[in-house]
Amino acid sequence: MITVRENIDLKPFNTFGIQARCDRWIDYTETSDIPEITKRYGTYRLLSIGGGSNLLFTRDFHGTIIHSRITGLKITKKGAVHTATIGAGERFDSVIDRCCDDGLWGIENLSGIPGDTGAAAVQNIGAYGVEIKDVIETVDCYDTLTGKFITLTCDDCGYGYRSSIFKNSDHRFIVTAITVRLNEKPSPRLEYAGLNNLSETGIRLTPHRVREEIIRLRDTKLPDPATIGNAGSFFKNPVLSAEEYDLFLKSAGGSGYTDIPHYDTPQGTKIPAAWLIEQSGFKGRITGNAGVWHKQPLVLINATGHATGQDITNLENEIIQSVYKNFGIHLHPEVEHI
Numbered sequence: 001m002i003t004v005r006e007n008i009d010l011k012p013f014n015t016f017g018i019q020a021r022c023d024r025w026i027d028y029t030e031t032s033d034i035p036e037i038t039k040r041y042g043t044y045r046l047l048s049i050g051g052g053s054n055l056l057f058t059r060d061f062h063g064t065i066i067h068s069r070i071t072g073l074k075i076t077k078k079g080a081v082h083t084a085t086i087g088a089g090e091r092f093d094s095v096i097d098r099c100c101d102d103g104l105w106g107i108e109n110l111s112g113i114p115g116d117t118g119a120a121a122v123q124n125i126g127a128y129g130v131e132i133k134d135v136i137e138t139v140d141c142y143d144t145l146t147g148k149f150i151t152l153t154c155d156d157c158g159y160g161y162r163s164s165i166f167k168n169s170d171h172r173f174i175v176t177a178i179t180v181r182l183n184e185k186p187s188p189r190l191e192y193a194g195l196n197n198l199s200e201t202g203i204r205l206t207p208h209r210v211r212e213e214i215i216r217l218r219d220t221k222l223p224d225p226a227t228i229g230n231a232g233s234f235f236k237n238p239v240l241s242a243e244e245y246d247l248f249l250k251s252a253g254g255s256g257y258t259d260i261p262h263y264d265t266p267q268g269t270k271i272p273a274a275w276l277i278e279q280s281g282f283k284g285r286i287t288g289n290a291g292v293w294h295k296q297p298l299v300l301i302n303a304t305g306h307a308t309g310q311d312i313t314n315l316e317n318e319i320i321q322s323v324y325k326n327f328g329i330h331l332h333p334e335v336e337h338i
């Protein structure tokens with residue numbers, strides 16, 4: 001079913017709580033609605049959004065926003081391995097909850113991340129040492145360029161750190177469903193700081209136990225968008241090549257910084273953007289309507305509830321310039337600017 005509304009206030013549809021309008025908003029419930037929508041309204045300035053938890057509206061959107069309400073969770077079992085096919089419009093955290101209830105391992109570390117299932121695959125969401133690409137088998141989508149429904153394998157999706165073919169193709173693909181691989185056999189991922197003591201508590205570990213702990217940890221650090229507008233981590237953590245990292249260490253060491261946090265990844269050395277922002281003096285700083293969360297400086301907030309997209313981007317630019325001046329590292333936003 002297709003439901004069309006014109007001239008919509010987007011404030012309730014983005015977790016930053018930014019006031020902006022769009023010309024047209026369409027909810028749809030069936031995959032077959034998509035070709036109908038593109039036939040009626042074209043593909044120019046057609047934007048899929050989910051829960052709006054990784055977006056920043058910097059101005060009104062003159063185009064059509066489409067929102068999947070395709071639901072469904074179908075689990076099939078082959079031995080200990082289960083595959084779950086999930087409609088793009090399902091809230092991903094509810095799916096995690098249901099899979100944990102069934103004792104299935106694989107996505108519990110992604111607990112508490114807001115947003116819809118389609119977007120989870122677009123974003124390659126990640127937390128506590130797990131990314132969704134680790135369990136993705138296939139992604140079903142509609143290719144607006146060819147007008148065909150296609151199924152992509154995980155390799156086809158070109159996943160990287162918060163990136164994918166979907167993120168890099170100018171909204172060409174509309175995700176309709178994803179299939180993930182889960183396991184009955186316990187496979188907890190507890191390497192991440194804060195989780196490793198779980199295995200020492202003596203309580204039998206279940207996916208739900210891990211989920212609860214992750215939600216508890218997240219609640220201590222992150223603002224709830226229902227009360228303070230935000231879009232989670234605003235910046236990506238920079239990843240430096242060996243040569244860049246050497247240069248960075250020399251310059252930071254010369255400025256008196258020691259014990260700089262860092263993580264080795266296959267792509268290079270990851271420096272927490274939160275640390276760079278905190279050292280640049282922004283933690284907890286409020287500038288007009290926009291601010292930096294006092295418990296986690298990677299999160300920019302709509303401090304008064306009245307911030308405009310411009311208020312947030314002004315603060316964003318100030319942070320980027322300051323971190324560059326202090327450390328020679330250019331931060332890039334994770335949040336998509338519309």
Ligand SMILES: Cc1cc2nc3c(=O)[nH]c(=O)nc-3n(C[C@H](O)[C@H](O)[C@H](O)COP(=O)(O)OP(=O)(O)OC[C@H]3O[C@@H](n4cnc5c(N)ncnc54)[C@H](O)[C@@H]3O)c2cc1C
Pocket residue numbers: 015047048049050051052053054055068088112113114115116117118119120122123124125126127166171173174175176222223224225230231232233336
């Ligand atoms: C408090 C908070 C905590 C967060 N923590 C994390 C975290 O730990 N890890 C993490 O990775 N992210 C985190 N995020 C960011 C965000 O929740 C994720 O990126 C999430 O996947 C976005 O889902 P959404 O449905 O809100 O997508 P939206 O913000 O609506 O859209 C995100 C992108 O996906 C595209 N998109 C949406 N639906 C579709 C579709 N069906 N087909 C094609 N494209 C589509 C949009 O065009 C856009 O490019 C957090 C956000 C908040 C507010």
